[in-house]
Amino acid sequence: MSVDTLFIGWDVGGWNCDSNANSRDALVVLDGKRNLLGQPWRGNLRTAINEAGSTREWLQTLLRYCQIECNDDLPPAVMAIDTPLGFSRPFLNLISGRGAAGDIGKSADNPYLFRYTEHFLFQHGLKPLSAVKDMIGSQATKGMHALARFAAEAVETGVWRNGAALTAFEAYPSACKSSLRVRELLQKYRTVSATTQPEVWDTAGFGSGIDHEDKRDALLCALVAWLFHAQPDALYWPDAGVPAGEGWIFVPEDALA
Incomplete structure (x- = not known):
């Protein structure tokens, strides 16, 4: 495969989304020039996750689903995943018997329902979902399970790797809709002008x-995976206040109010 790096977008469906007409796993793969490789795919990745014996095998299966020819000499992959890839520290403390948080107020401030990264996005005009209250726990555990299997090394806040083979992090497609930079990038794939x-x-x-x-x-x-690699300054990166292990949602800087 004559590609230096693969950029994979994974919109996560539930564990048993095979017959869900509205929400399933979806994959799109781009090369370094943002050309679409193969064909976008939609279905359920549960079997691929269960049967892969290694990160390489899993990536090969994803590429095959997208009708992309590949061999054992795979280029590095950067994957942006649309699902929560962590739970809040207060929530983990609560369910593990390590104590309760303080007084609970409105939903957007609830430390059990939302992580630091989601509170940050609320403060900047966005409305991310909660892995606890918004019925996306299936998707969240599916994404976390895949990380634990294929990219278990947490190299920095919100970024996981398996050596050079795979770098993975959390993205938020809805935030991209207000990003002018992403709108410009999207023109390559549109039949209707966003202008x-x-x-x-x-x-x-x-x-x-x-x-x-x-x-x-x-x-x-x-x-967003391509921006992470090629134009990292276009994304908002985590600050020092993010609790360890909670993860981070990488969004375009120009999407923030």
Whole structure:
């Protein structure tokens, strides 16, 4: 494969999303010039996760699902994953019997429901979901399980790796909709100009096999993976206050109010 780095976007479905018409796993793979490789894929990755004996085997399966020819000499992959990849420290303390948090107020400030990174996004005009209250616990545990299997080394806040083979982190496609930088990158894949119709985000505005919202979100994740590698200053990185182990949602800086 004559590609220096693969950029993979994974929009995560539930563990048993095979017959879920609205939400399944979706994958999009880009090369270093943001060309779409193979075809966007949508289905359930549970079997691929269960059967892969190594990170290499898992990545090879993902590429095969996307109709991308590959061999044993895989290039490094950067993967942006659309699901919470951690729980808040107060929540973990609560369920492990290590004590309760203080008084509980409104939802957006609830330390059990949201992590530091989500509180930060609330303060900047975004509305991230909660792995605890918004019925995405299945997706969250699926993403965390895949990390534990294939990219278990936490090299810095919110970033996991398996050597040079795979770098993975959490993305948030909905935040990209207010990013002018991402809008510009998206023009490569659209059939409807975002300049003339900036409000169009449904799949009718896309070509390149992006025929479902899950695939669109996977494309947005793949673009964030590319930014992470090629233009890291375009993303907002975690500050020193993030509790260890909670993870971080990487979003474009120009998406923040």
